[in-house]
Amino acid sequence: MDGVKDGVMDGDTARDWRALSAAQQPAWPDPGALGETRAFLRSCPPLVYAAECDRLTERLAAVARGEAFLLQAGDCAETFDGVGVDQIDNKLRTILQMAAVLTYAASVPVVKLGRMAGQYAKPRSSAVETRDGVALPSYRGDAVNGLAFTEASRRPDPRRLRQMYHASAATLNLVRAFTTGGYADLRRVHAWNRDFVALSPAGERYERLAREIDSALAFMRSCGTLPTELETVEFYASHEALLLDYEDALTREDSRTGHLYDVSAHMVWIGERTRRLDGAHVAFAAGIRNPIGVKLGPSTTTDDVLALIDRLDPERRPGRLTFITRMGAERITDVLPGLVEKVTASGAQPVWTCDPMHGNTYESASGFKTRQFSRIMEEIKGFFEVHHQLGTHPGGIHVELTGDDVTECVGGANAIGDEDLRTRYETACDPRLNRSQSLELAFLIAEMYRARRRDARGSARPAEERR
Template sequence: MSVIPDPAVLTGLDRWRALPVRQQPTWPDASALAAATERLGGVPPLVFAGEADRLREHMAAASRGEAFLLQGGDCAETFSELTADNIRDKIKTILQMAVVLTYGASMPIIKMGRMAGQYAKPRSSDTETRGEVTLPAYRGDIVNDHAFTAAARVPDPQRLVDAYHNSATTLNLIRAFTQGGFADLRRVHEWNRGFMENPAYAQYDAFATEIDRAIRFMGAAGADFDALRTVEFFSSHEGLLLDYERPLTRIDSRTGLPYDCSAHFLWIGERTRHLDGAHVDFFAQVRNPIGVKLGPTTTVADAVALMDRLNPDGEPGRLTFISRMGASKVRDLLPELVDGVRADGRPVTWVCDPMHGNGITSANGYKTRRFSDVIDEVRGFFEVHRSLGTVPGGLHVELTGSDVTEVLGGSEEIDDHALTRRYETLVDPRLNHQQSLEMAFLVAEMLRGS
């Protein structure tokens, strides 16, 4: 944690500078940081206020059980993996999952990527030690490089500008893929047919056949498939680096209100949700829909206090609570939290992050997760909401469109040895393409029963 040592009373969007600022790098060159943030203050916005407003309406629908959020993408995007193929494959995976979930839920699926800005990561330690060498921790490509050298680990403010340009490139490709026919419902369904050709997924064949019949029925009934050739796709990332978020905040000409134009949806992490901290203060002032990660130490008082700060008037769709309890704790800890928030009366959209509470280390030393634990936490999330009569509003998942081997299990039975084949993440393990689709079929069954 670092505190800006300026005793002056700062107001408005810069008030956070006088508060505890957790999980920030130590920039070695103040003038270089000032030059980078000044540059960011003059660039065009990455997203627009009207788009964020529309997402807020969708999130309000999810809080009422009239829509469901699917939020997925990399644990940490990297500059080196910014290719058209990688972006296409992540979008393709999310679209495939969304078709399955749409059918299971019989409601619209809000499609959102952890993309076009997920370049920063919080760390448990400011330093990393290998052998006798200690260097600054890798905090994501927006800060420094993953290579374990003194030069690579120096925080470089120019990377803030690089992250902006890479995010702009990603958003351009997202818009091209989702508006140019790539997202056509019939094409996406054909991709899922290919998935079902693998005997490992025979258990989902009946469900896939139902979807196939539904699409053929729509065609026979004269459905307007031209209207189903495009989709809305929203961007999101953890709003971690305030030196990036603040200069990309703009005042909307329609309303005179501030929007963080780095993404449609920003979330505050478990490590930065302190009520006295800079992150809560800053995001309380922007108009985007906002999420907060809630881990197993969260109390009802914590949650209500966050509502008081981030959504005091109870605006529908404004605030999302993303629970990350762990499979072994979700059924014990989540009910009291959900019930306490419900008693408050102000609307909240509840979303499940089944990834971050289920980390383990494999026998051969890899940071990983078990697919079975991931699914069990989602199942527990649905069970809690079903028992309380509240709404399970969405899913927040770390995934990739590639055939990596980073998460144990699934129908293809990735084991400890298989982790060595394609373990490519620089931070947290992700579901691969096949595991992501398998999750979609399993969650679709849960949605049918909720």
């Protein structure tokens, strides 16, 4: 059985989200087409399986204990046209390259979680977009309507949810083939980094670390100790659980346990605009067994966070809950310490990750929505600094990126300027880091991790040794 009856999740463990206020939902103009689409989705095979979701929960529990690091990355908004071998290849390759650098530098496993295979819907600050006096519904992602500014394109169409399912299935199939077929072999992945080290203006800065990784792999190979695990990689999929008609229709009851799982992704998260405690999104997430993420902006209070823990993780299950902070570079060191302190004192142990993208978005002089690489790094540094001072674990990062050579975020070692944005500004929604900027970010975080470990070792030595 699929755990869904007439659009309402079965079981006493799940509330009927339809009885509650659901923010950011499209005004579907054709209820009949929506009903047909929901019926189709309820009949579809799962995109992921409950056991895979449970395995991710176990991996995230290790992150919460400080034994691993979470890299959650991918597109701001996937598009149906972007479901191609080259696009998925480039994106996956970039994430795996970042993970290879972080794994070596942090000396802990890196949990790899893509913002992909389902990130086809976006919340918007306004329901309407106006151009030259013409007002049309805002673009809400390919799952809802089209990007072209025409009446036909911007009309919400629930049949797009079928396309979302098929595009997600195609993406997951390709990712699984890549990650289990030798494509993700660590030796191969690190070799991909060499062109970045060679071509980046800051290449010398990273060459030392890159050589160390090569040396470690060469030593293991010469000793005959390269494990077969290097040939494959665990890779999980996540997206924002925004469109509740879609998520609900893909909720299934696990035959092993009787628990409900949203089988559209291994992990889903609730956005800053939809995390109301009395709202439909929180009610939906409370009823499923998947690991859950929650975005926390600068207005978040300690009462908000503690109430979210009680609502979404009443059992205090390790790995169940991930808080994704998106404070902005100016606010991170002011707001985050109080939240972490209160949560730690409560005995809860969520994963803490940093989204340095959304709090640092602005409009450039040339009129493009963009982000400054230095501000992104400043927020990450503040995130690490807070956790270092409190003795807690900076669990990971959550970034929007692409493996393509776009020009959407300014700065970085290649010094993309405001005038360069128009060259290859291709995002359907928010600006993303390109491959070079993403790898630079990974190397900089690796340096921070190393410095943090050196400080920890230094403070652990007897006082007479430190003198």
